[in-house]
Amino acid sequence: MVQVNMETHLLGANEILAKRNRNLFNDNNLLVINLMSSPGSGKTTLLERSIEKLEGQIRLGVIEGDLYTDQDAQRIENKGVEVIQINTEGACHLDAGMVGKAFNQLPVGDLDMIFIENVGNLVCPAEFDLGEDFTAVVLSTTEGNDKVRKYPLIFRQARVVLLNKIDLLPYTDFNLDRFREDLDQINPSATVFMVSGRTGEGIENWIQWLIKEVTEKRLESELK
Amino acid sequence: MHELSIMEGVLDMVRESAGQNNIRKINRLKLVIGKLTMIMPDSLQFAFEVLSQEDMFRGAVLEIQEVPALIKCKVCDNETVQEDPYLFVCAACGSNQVEITRGREMYLDYYEGDQV
Numbered sequence: 598m599v600q601v602n603m604e605t606h607l608l609g610a611n612e613i614l615a616k617r618n619r620n621l622f623n624d625n626n627l628l629v630i631n632l633m634s635s636p637g638s639g640k641t642t643l644l645e646r647s648i649e650k651l652e653g654q655i656r657l658g659v660i661e662g663d664l665y666t667d668q669d670a671q672r673i674e675n676k677g678v679e680v681i682q683i684n685t686e687g688a689c690h691l692d693a694g695m696v697g698k699a700f701n702q703l704p705v706g707d708l709d710m711i712f713i714e715n716v717g718n719l720v721c722p723a724e725f726d727l728g729e730d731f732t733a734v735v736l737s738t739t740e741g742n743d744k745v746r747k748y749p750l751i752f753r754q755a756r757v758v759l760l761n762k763i764d765l766l767p768y769t770d771f772n773l774d775r776f777r778e779d780l781d782q783i784n785p786s787a788t789v790f791m792v793s794g795r796t797g798e799g800i801e802n803w804i805q806w807l808i809k810e811v812t813e814k815r816l817e818s819e820l821k
Numbered sequence: 822m823h824e825l826s827i828m829e830g831v832l833d834m835v836r837e838s839a840g841q842n843n844i845r846k847i848n849r850l851k852l853v854i855g856k857l858t859m860i861m862p863d864s865l866q867f868a869f870e871v872l873s874q875e876d877m878f879r880g881a882v883l884e885i886q887e888v889p890a891l892i893k894c895k896v897c898d899n900e901t902v903q904e905d906p907y908l909f910v911c912a913a914c915g916s917n918q919v920e921i922t923r924g925r926e927m928y929l930d931y932y933e934g935d936q937v
Binding site: 723724786 | 835920936
């Protein structure tokens with residue numbers, strides 16, 4: 598009997614493709630954000646609001662991940678933005694290979710930023726690097742503040758946390774202090790935006806921050 | 822749910838390596854999985870049973886070593902083993918400026934088999 602030592606990362610194949618994506622994104626001076634949340638937290642509505650606000654300032658592309666249907670892609674397309682739909686047909690997350698293929702279909706030379714809307718799920722997507730600059734997690738007040746503690750990994754990795762449906766806060770048991778305390782112990786460096794995709798509350802702060810990020814990324818690329 | 826596709830990847834790696842090493846029969850595989858990964862050992866075991874029906878893997882044992890989460894404080898250098906709930910705070914000084922040093926592992930350590 599022989600023993601063969603491997604020490605091979607289980608997601609090694611994805612890591613290689615994610616690195617390739619990251620190089621492509623950088624070569625094209627693109628800021629790429631991986632948007633994640635549970636189903637129904639309002640990712641697509643937030644995207645719609647963001648697109649409206651960014652119009653004329655930032656040229657956006659969207660990669661839409663869903664198990665089935667192209668409903669979300671149609672909603673984005675109706676806003677006049679380039680969008681590529683990925684249907685995972687049952688798979689619980691996007692991987693770097695799928696994103697790489699979708700990226701090739703976008704007119705990347707005409708874009709400043711890409712949003713990747715991941716499959717609604719707080720578990721599996723956290724493990725799959727897509728090559729993005731950073732991840733943004735959407736949590737809605739109707740889901741409850743306990744989700745931060747229950748899904749620590751995805752919140753730990755996030756650069757941005759968008760607390761959505763803030764307009765519904767008075768009608769829920771969402772404990773804002775507890776949310777802040779938990780997030781401070783899981784990811785103290787996360788930038789938090791309190792927003793409502795429905796009423797537009799708080800969206801402006803998020804947009805101004807995004808514009809700053811795109812500008813910084815562009816300057817960084819030009820300096821290289 | 823993604824454990825099935827992860828296990829497919831593991832078996833592919835082993836098949837390829839076994840081919841290069843003239844190994845025809847696999848007896849044991851060892852994986853190392855950190856507690857801070859979104860991968861469940863039980864689901865991996867199940868996926869292994871489902872996917873290892875071919876002759877090469879028949880009767881093989883899958884061993885999974887779990888690695889606890891360890892955080893290191895950037896302020897006082899203390900190391901804390903972290904358990905559920907996973908709040909990343911130093912047990913000694915209470916600082917939240919910590920780095921995760923263990924618990925994110927996920928790799929195929931080795932496999933054992935019989936050569937042709």
